[in-house]
Amino acid sequence: MMDHARDLASVREATDRLLTAAAELDNAAVTDPSRLPGWTRGHVLAHLARNADALVNVLEGRPMYTSGEARDADIERDAPRPLKAQLADVHDSADRFQDAASALGDWSRTVELRNGVTDSASRVPFRRWIEMEIHHVDLGVGYELEDLPEDFVVREIDFLVDRFTGHPEVPRTRVTDGTRAWTTGSAASGSEVAVTGTTPALLGWLVGRRDGAALRVEGGALPPLPRL
Secondary structure, rough: OOHHHHHHHHHHHHHHHHHHHOOOOOOOHHOEEEOOOEEEHHHHEEHHHHHHHHHHEEEEEHHHHHHHHHHHHHHHOOOOOOOOHHHHHHHHHHHHHHHHHHHOOOOOOEEEEEHOOEEEEHHHHHHHHHHHHHHHHHHOOOOHHHHHOOOHHHHHHHHHHHHHHHOOOOEEEEEEOOOEEEEEEEEHHOOOEEEEEEEEHHHHOOOOOOOOOOEEEEOOOOOOOOOO
């Protein structure tokens, strides 16, 4: 059961954390590379702002983006802006998202995201929370996977494991932190690979931010994961 009101509060807290950290940058630092290949910190901040507006579209029944090309062009257009403009855009777009979510009456309805993906409206706040937390790490400003709230990390592992379940390119895999365990991948692959590590290390691998070197793997090689 999604608790959209709690998730919206978590989105606000995550947004405040990111804005406080980003405010310590300067205009030159915004143009420096982020941890995402080919993206500066300005690209990450621009993406976060445009993603908020895109999720407003989702909540209000419009297409998330007019096209993939338009999404990419908007990010490229906004990435070079100075820090003050970036922070104002992330702040104001976050407010627009919160306002749209506050006005939504039916959280049980199905909404459409990118590439034909559908989900419950009640999960949209959690999806936005993911954007804020993971991209805060991507900024490379001292916020690491180990700093993420533990409840978020476990829920994001749940979310990613579900996304890879049944995927033909992912072998049957048991993921565990030694206390909790998840099963993902394709049952048709036969033998099972077991992947063990801390929850931040598991999340880093699942979300494509770490190479899995800190994980223990039994029953085969660490499975390569398709791009999300």
